[in-house]
Amino acid sequence: MDRINVGGYETVTADRKELSAWITGQCLERRTAAAPPAMVFSSNGQGIALRGRNPDFDRAMRAADVVHADGMSVVMASRLLAPQAIRERSATTDLFHDVARDAVAHGLNFYVLGGTEDQNRRAVHAMLALYPDLRIVGRRNGYFGRDEDAEVCRSIVAAGTDVLWVGLGKPLQETWSHANRGRLHGVGCIKTCGGLYSYLTGDAARAPLWMQRTGLEWLFRLAQEPNRLMRRYLVTNTVSAWRLLTQTGSRGT
Template structure:
């Protein structure tokens, strides 16, 4: 992240942002059923494993992944790097209340972090150009986008060329819910055993339980069938 942000700052012309996406069981299942999402994932410059299923499946590949990189954890690492090097963030997505609460929490955790702008994720397609203009005018080094899969990946690909000068566009799914205190991380042992999905499903059964019951078997099949 740091090298890309510094390079973007030194560039004589606005750089095209790098797309940084994450992959988990839901993403694997979606990629198998949604062609537009699969093509959007192919546009990413970086994809990290945000689910233990991806890490476990990689053990069957020539080069395995050493560990899971959860976006919720990565954000704090990125914030520390940003503070140390004067990088700036723009927080896009979520409801207005959740976005505001998340930014207030960030300001408390990292008072020296440069938050140059924020906006909820509820706007019409015809407003996208205006939203992108607001972001580029704020000149963030990293744009965090929390709209949920597949909407956030599709949005990033669709608007990438409108966001020249931003070094990284990082999707972050449910990050704001954790920052705002609306969701609680699973115990360490559940994270280690790849059961954080179960913890979240028990927290929000009405929204997540059915989703995981549908996507998990699909993801497991695809990871076994197509991992080489």
């Protein structure tokens, strides 16, 4: 897939269907290859603002096989400043459905990692309600210590996982995936998914479509949780906007 630098990250220009097809292909190939899983991470304002503040996160992002545009600001910056535009925003909350449909068609197995025990369980139920033929071979909440990582990974591999969904929140989900990639031989793809489970369960609401398309989804979220998000967005949006303006089109790191 073609890649361009947006905000300091080499980001694929692919649309959701292309990304889903790539993930599916990687999973099918790795069923017969002794290789670690492909890592598919996302880029948005939060991730761009985190760049340079956490060495483990930076190393994980550089090691990703694919970084895709989860935020509309990433897409808009590519259209304004990069030599090639990203064709479509691939929000993980939308991309999940493309991957799920392809997984049903090709018999791929999902493992759902992260969230609280209650939310994880309800997210799995929501997935199966939407896609009754989807094969979910395991699940585990995100409340485990680093001393349990090896055991968690053994369970994931033993389940016959093709796509591992990791919903631990940035930057932990990326650093955890990178640190444990070597323990996950046999898994086809690791896909980080942030707040996906919250949207599947109805714990969080998506912004209206016009706000998603104009890059204002953050404003909708701020209106829902002003006390929690006000300070974070003041810092994150300022830093990410500056980096999108000054570090798009040049070489990524």
